[in-house]
Amino acid sequence: MSRRAAAAGSQSSLREANRLLVVETVKRYGGLTQVELATATGLSQATVSTIVRELLAAGVVDTANTTRSGRRAQMVTLARRVGLAVGVHVGHRSMRVVLGDFTHEVIAEQSLPLPSGHRADTSLDRVALLVVDLLERVGATLDDVVGLGVGVPVPVDSSTGMVSVAGLMPGWDDVHVGQVLSKRLGLPVYVDNDANLGAIAESTLGAAREHDDSLYVRVSHGVGAGIVIGGHVHRGAGGTAGAIGHLPVEFPGEPCRCGNDGCLDTVVGAQALLGRLRNSHGVLALRDVVQRTNDGDQRCAQVVAEAGTAIGRVVAGLGVAVNPQVVVVGGELADTGEVLLRPLREAARRKVRLNPFVPLEVVAAALGSRAEVIGALALALRSTDVPLRVDTDEDVDAAAGTA
Ligand SMILES: [Zn+2]
Numbered sequence: 309m310s311r312r313a314a315a316a317g318s319q320s321s322l323r324e325a326n327r328l329l330v331v332e333t334v335k336r337y338g339g340l341t342q343v344e345l346a347t348a349t350g351l352s353q354a355t356v357s358t359i360v361r362e363l364l365a366a367g368v369v370d371t372a373n374t375t376r377s378g379r380r381a382q383m384v385t386l387a388r389r390v391g392l393a394v395g396v397h398v399g400h401r402s403m404r405v406v407l408g409d410f411t412h413e414v415i416a417e418q419s420l421p422l423p424s425g426h427r428a429d430t431s432l433d434r435v436a437l438l439v440v441d442l443l444e445r446v447g448a449t450l451d452d453v454v455g456l457g458v459g460v461p462v463p464v465d466s467s468t469g470m471v472s473v474a475g476l477m478p479g480w481d482d483v484h485v486g487q488v489l490s491k492r493l494g495l496p497v498y499v500d501n502d503a504n505l506g507a508i509a510e511s512t513l514g515a516a517r518e519h520d521d522s523l524y525v526r527v528s529h530g531v532g533a534g535i536v537i538g539g540h541v542h543r544g545a546g547g548t549a550g551a552i553g554h555l556p557v558e559f560p561g562e563p564c565r566c567g568n569d570g571c572l573d574t575v576v577g578a579q580a581l582l583g584r585l586r587n588s589h590g591v592l593a594l595r596d597v598v599q600r601t602n603d604g605d606q607r608c609a610q611v612v613a614e615a616g617t618a619i620g621r622v623v624a625g626l627g628v629a630v631n632p633q634v635v636v637v638g639g640e641l642a643d644t645g646e647v648l649l650r651p652l653r654e655a656a657r658r659k660v661r662l663n664p665f666v667p668l669e670v671v672a673a674a675l676g677s678r679a680e681v682i683g684a685l686a687l688a689l690r691s692t693d694v695p696l697r698v699d700t701d702e703d704v705d706a707a708a709g710t711a
Pocket of ligand 1: 553554564565566567568571573
């Protein structure tokens, strides 16, 4: 038996633990075949098959025929009637809300622009309205929702759901984001930094799905990283792990919102990039820079590429510290594709010579600009206990005992 399966105990508690292990594993990945479930849980295929059968009978999971490597297989997902969840991503200039189920499938979504320097009270009001609106669209109500995950572009103290570094998003300082939204909607709310949520999404559903150790680098109005070690996001003591936008890169440097000088954000943050384009292009928004770069504007492409090089140098250092199998790059600026990625990859690789046989792999986010909001949805789902209303019988006892 796998060390992840239950330790010796009574047959019924062992069976209960194995059933929970199967449900938690399906929940984590959204959907797995029975063979993949056996590999991921360490349970025997016979045990997985028995547990899936009883969970199916209890309406906790659904199964569907699929193929894997040309063979017929059964895909196991949690049943939609187990509940819906909401993912919310609040950025510096926009927000996105998605409604999804336990397969991590998005069934409705909506984006909204936000004013510069927006405040928590008005933005959270909009989130609450959007949630109700999306539920109406799919004929559901708040009673169908198990919880909300919320991502914000600043470090979060996960024990309080509050922004943990003052001054980075002034209108959100000292606000209990989780409490405010929870009171308004009457639902559990889980809050995290958006780069951490991108890391959750990409490491379970996206480009780093096959790896235990990975980095997710989010390049948008600011830069942040999610550090995944052994399959878990490393948040650090105060929730600021991965806040690479505030690593010092210039000495002396420009003053940063965080109170220090010469942070990476002062070199590659939106303000810096847009400032560099002001003489030639006038006042632009970050999305304009992405659009123009993709339309072939040489000057915009050059500014994006320079940002890629500066970020790549920091990623090289982080790569040495964490030794990930892959670095996944997402965020708005990653929509410029290789214009950002190539110089970032070259700078990251040039600096990492500790193991020349394993060059640092740098790839684009598989979930694109939705990684953060899908991660927020995943956070809500993985934070929710699935009710296991399962009747037992002797056959089930016997099969579980063979694990
Ligand atoms: Zn800073």
